[in-house]
Amino acid sequence: MEQNERLKIEDVLAEKGYYAGPTVGVSMLPMLKNRRDTIIIRPKTERLxxxxxALYKREDAYILHRVLKQTERGYIIRGDNCYADENVPEDSxxxxxxxxxxxxxxxxxTDKKYLRYVKRRLKWYKPRRFFVRIKGKCKNAVKKFLYLFKRK
Incomplete structure (x- = not known):
């Protein structure tokens, strides 16, 4: 099937009332693993x-990220494995x-265990981000050191 002949998720949602398919990408790790896990999406019927x-469309890509808070015109959204927030309009x-x-x-x-995971994940966002930055700086320092050492 050619790219332009692929069914759009919006069409599947309108026809069947739900979309079931694999996840693609790493933005929702560790909850959802790339191409291993299957998601069930239902049409948005009310404000999230x-x-x-949320499943939203950005240009020609579908993105699955968590709603952090509502804004006047949409949402602040971020993937569980991401560090940048996005403003997403309601109609996207x-x-x-x-x-x-x-x-x-x-x-x-709606599972209690799942909701505990979500709250814990959000609670530890800032400390996790701090340690990821430190880890990145340490990696870069080691690379520079090894590069300088190799040159001699």
């Missing part, structure tokens, strides 16, 4: 709430994650 996972959001299959195990987005 913080902690919901086409669906919401309602459930998923992780390592073959079914998880609903």
């Amino acid at each position: 709430q913080p902690l919901d996972v 959001v086409i669906g919401v994650l309602t459930e998923f299959f992780r390592k073959g195990k079914h998880v609903t987005c």
Whole structure:
């Protein structure tokens, strides 16, 4: 099937009332692993709430990220494995994650264990970001040191 003949997720949502498919990318790690886990998306019927996972369209790509807060015209959204927030307009959001299959195990987005994970993930965002930056600086310093050492 050619690129322009592919079904759009919006069309599948309108026809079936849900979309089921694999995840692609690393922005929602560790919750969803690239091409291993299956997501179930339902059409957005009301304004999303913080902690919901929104499917939105940016140019020609579909993005699945978590809603951090509502704004007047949309949402502040970020992937679980990302460090940059995005402003996403309300009309760009086409669906919401309602459930998923992780390592073959079914998880609903209302499950207490899942909600604990989400809250813990958000709580540790700033310390995690700090340590990721330190790790990056250490890696760069080691690379520079090894490069200088090799030159001699």
